[in-house]
Amino acid sequence: MTQNDVIPAARRVALAREPGRPGVSGAVQALITDFFEQRGDRLCADDPAVLAGVGLFHGRPVTVLGTRKGTDLEQNLACHFGMPTPEGYRKALRAMEQAEKFSRPILTFVDTPGAYPGLEAEARGQGAAIAACLARMSTLTVPLIAVILGEGGSGGALALAMGNRVLMAENAVYSVLSPEGFASILWKDSARAQEACELMKLTAADLLELQVIDRILPEPPGGAHTDPAAFWRTVDTALRDELRRAEKLADPARHRQRRFRAMGNDWLSAGKETI
Numbered sequence: 001m002t003q004n005d006v007i008p009a010a011r012r013v014a015l016a017r018e019p020g021r022p023g024v025s026g027a028v029q030a031l032i033t034d035f036f037e038q039r040g041d042r043l044c045a046d047d048p049a050v051l052a053g054v055g056l057f058h059g060r061p062v063t064v065l066g067t068r069k070g071t072d073l074e075q076n077l078a079c080h081f082g083m084p085t086p087e088g089y090r091k092a093l094r095a096m097e098q099a100e101k102f103s104r105p106i107l108t109f110v111d112t113p114g115a116y117p118g119l120e121a122e123a124r125g126q127g128a129a130i131a132a133c134l135a136r137m138s139t140l141t142v143p144l145i146a147v148i149l150g151e152g153g154s155g156g157a158l159a160l161a162m163g164n165r166v167l168m169a170e171n172a173v174y175s176v177l178s179p180e181g182f183a184s185i186l187w188k189d190s191a192r193a194q195e196a197c198e199l200m201k202l203t204a205a206d207l208l209e210l211q212v213i214d215r216i217l218p219e220p221p222g223g224a225h226t227d228p229a230a231f232w233r234t235v236d237t238a239l240r241d242e243l244r245r246a247e248k249l250a251d252p253a254r255h256r257q258r259r260f261r262a263m264g265n266d267w268l269s270a271g272k273e274t275i
Contacts, residue, residue: 007171009197009206013179015171016111016150020225022232023149024051024066024109030232031239032057032064038095040087044124047088049079049116050160052095057107058240063099065092065160066109066149082151083116089129089159096136105142105243108160111149113178115156130159137162138260139253143246145239148172148204148213149224164249164256165242166212168204169231170219174212175202212263215242 015021028035028051035055039046051068054061069075069082084092099106115126134155137144146163152174168174177185179193182200201207204216217234220227249255 009173009200009203010179010194012171012203013173013197015223016173018150018223018225021111021150022224022228023111024064024068025071026228026232027066027109027147027149027235028053028055028064030229031236032062035064038098039091041090042094043087043090045087047085047091048075049082049084049112050088050091052091054095054098054104057243060243061102061104063095063104063106064109065095065106067112067157067160069111069150080116080118082112083114084112084156084159085116085118085121086124086126086129089115089126089133092160093129093133093136096133096140099142100140103142105247106140106144107239107243108144108146108163109149110146110152110157110161111172112153112156113151114153115159130155133159134162138257140256141251141253143243143249143252144256145242145246147217147235147239148174153178162256162260164246164252164259165214167215167217167235167238167242168207168213169217169224170204171223172204173202174204174207175200210263 032055037053051066068079070079144163146161146166148168179196180190182196183192184190207213220230224231
């Protein structure tokens with residue numbers, strides 16, 4: 001019996017939300033050399049909830065993007081606990097455009113409960129900023145590899161995860177909304193969130209079967225936060241493999257478009273149902 005068989009979905013949600021879980025900052029430190037961070041959306045402000053920059057991955061120039069929660073309360077508040085504002089998505093879009101211009105592959109690292117839902121974010125164009133990221137990712141001619149590290153919440157996560165290949169940590173979760181939100185909508189009772197976890201098909205094993213993701217990244221026993229160095233070695237090996245594969249694509253944009261348009265077709269044609 002594998003670890004995927006014995007750990008309940010609710011436990012995986014808890015592990016995905018573990019405060020010490022490795023994030024994009026750790027990815028940069030462990031995997032990227034000569035990193036230069038880029039700040040600001042060139043329109044309004046800089047959003048620390050999105051980390052963007054350029055660096056070298058095993059000597060190969062890459063653009064790195066990721067959602068960032070912070071490591072202490074001050075950083076948590078500055079990053080809205082990992083929920084980007086429109087400025088963050090516009091910063092990501094600026095980095096994507098630059099990657100396209102200089103033919104750099106893009107690596108994204110996602111850990112967010114969703115986009116920031118505040119009134120000021122909506123007033124500054126939250127939906128439009130997310131849509132612009134999605135539209136541009138669908139046409140990028142450079143390879144894009146996405147890694148779901150912790151939480152992958154709704155459009156706020158998808159805005160950085162429309163990859164040619166999508167990898168997911170073993171104890172990460174990826175869903176259209178939180179289990180608490182699901183329970184509140186379906187049963188009018190957020191206390192049933194644990195029950196919702198089992199119904200939502202949000203674990204890596206579920207999503208691999210649904211063909212939403214392409215590869216599961218094993219974690220050390222107890223979760224990635226128990227041995228970040230070992231986890232990053234796993235990520236490093238997987239990214240090298242996936243990047244070599246993606247760089248052989250004749251048309252990364254067309255591949256990405258076909259991948260997402262076909263998502264769920266095999267599942268539906270087999271007569272299976274999901275909540």
